[in-house]
Amino acid sequence: MIPKTQASNHLALAENPPSPPLWVTELRQAIRDPLELCREVGLDPQTLDTPAEGLQAGHQLFQTLVPRPFIQRMQKGDPKDPLLLQVLPQSRETQHWPGFTQDPLEEASANPLPGLIHKYSSRVLLTLAGSCAVNCRYCFRRHFPYAENSLGQEALDRILDYLNRDSRINEVILSGGDPLATSDKRLASVVKKLESIPHLKRLRIHTRLPVVLPSRVDTRLLDWLSSGRLDKVMVIHINHPNEIDTSLEAALADLRGIGVTLFNQSVLLRGVNDDPEILAELSEKLFSLKVLPYYLHAFDPVEGAAHFALEDTAAQQLYQQLLARLPGYLVPRLVREFPDRPSKTPLGWSF
Numbered sequence: 001m002i003p004k005t006q007a008s009n010h011l012a013l014a015e016n017p018p019s020p021p022l023w024v025t026e027l028r029q030a031i032r033d034p035l036e037l038c039r040e041v042g043l044d045p046q047t048l049d050t051p052a053e054g055l056q057a058g059h060q061l062f063q064t065l066v067p068r069p070f071i072q073r074m075q076k077g078d079p080k081d082p083l084l085l086q087v088l089p090q091s092r093e094t095q096h097w098p099g100f101t102q103d104p105l106e107e108a109s110a111n112p113l114p115g116l117i118h119k120y121s122s123r124v125l126l127t128l129a130g131s132c133a134v135n136c137r138y139c140f141r142r143h144f145p146y147a148e149n150s151l152g153q154e155a156l157d158r159i160l161d162y163l164n165r166d167s168r169i170n171e172v173i174l175s176g177g178d179p180l181a182t183s184d185k186r187l188a189s190v191v192k193k194l195e196s197i198p199h200l201k202r203l204r205i206h207t208r209l210p211v212v213l214p215s216r217v218d219t220r221l222l223d224w225l226s227s228g229r230l231d232k233v234m235v236i237h238i239n240h241p242n243e244i245d246t247s248l249e250a251a252l253a254d255l256r257g258i259g260v261t262l263f264n265q266s267v268l269l270r271g272v273n274d275d276p277e278i279l280a281e282l283s284e285k286l287f288s289l290k291v292l293p294y295y296l297h298a299f300d301p302v303e304g305a306a307h308f309a310l311e312d313t314a315a316q317q318l319y320q321q322l323l324a325r326l327p328g329y330l331v332p333r334l335v336r337e338f339p340d341r342p343s344k345t346p347l348g349w350s351f
């Protein structure tokens with residue numbers, strides 16, 4: 001028999017179940033329909049380059065997903081808004097271009113176990129989550145077989161065994177999807193197991209979640225990040241200075257406050273940030289928030305996103321202009337990833 005006080009607690013919980021964290025609620029309220037996204041930003045789909053049928057065609061290939069706090073940073077009524085362009089489906093996504101493939105980085109060949117990508121000798125990547133808080137149209141993993149890489153208990157045990165046996169590995173990168181789309185409880189449980197592997201030193205978290213949903217940086221996440229023996233590095237993903245608002249600034253200040261090392265990586269995207277003024281402004285803003293500009297990724301040729309691609313020569317010219325505007329420590333490294341090389345390849349210094 002349940003004691004009376006416990007029984008009344010159970011009753012109270014049934015009547016008032018604990019509310020989910022704000023970020024979970026905001027994620028549930030994210031826009032998942034391209035026409036609704038147009039309405040939210042005050043655009044008539046019939047006046048766009050991609051009318052309604054095109055929006056739906058792109059959406060069928062890769063679902064629309066955009067949280068409202070990110071939409072609030074868009075310029076209403078502007079079909080060329082650089083944030084909107086990153087998330088609005090396009091009919092062009094249905095076109096096939098030579099050289100653009102579903103797995104541009106050939107990750108399938110560096111996938112020794114489900115949920116694990118091992119490309120570089122000292123670090124591995126865990127696809128902890130099969131989803132994100134935003135679906136970026138240019139994502140090089142937009143076709144990634146997340147279902148085959150889900151990290152159940154058995155898969156995780158095999159990964160832990162793999163890591164235990166290779167003492168060259170000293171860093172684990174949590175990726176996805178977006179690892180912060182996972183609950184704090186699951187994050188804590190996975191990382192606790194990683195901490196038992198003596199040769200691991202660092203935990204790197206690749207995430208766009210604090211950018212598109214700053215409420216993800218809450219007390220529970222900060223408590224978890226402050227605990228444990230592994231050094232924490234967070235690589236956020238911002239492509240355009242308009243993505244930075246006061247709520248993101250506050251989230252980054254909280255992360256800095258507990259000693260998380262913060263870097264940013266951007267993807268060079270035609271029509272979004274292929275302008276040295278924009279990239280320079282982004283670097284300046286990042287630095288003012290104590291986030292170091294780390295990588296500027298040359299576009300990975302993923303099928304469905306060719307309209308974002310820039311020729312390498314154009315990327316290099318833009319990069320030279322960026323170098324002329326900024327001190328070296330504010331210039332992210334322009335890199336391309338080639339499947340068969342032991343590290344990313346710098347493009348910016350080739351002439």
Ligand code: SF4
Binds near residue numbers: 133136139176237
């Ligand atoms: S958040 Fe990152 S992994 Fe997720 S869709 Fe965007 S680019 Fe891809």
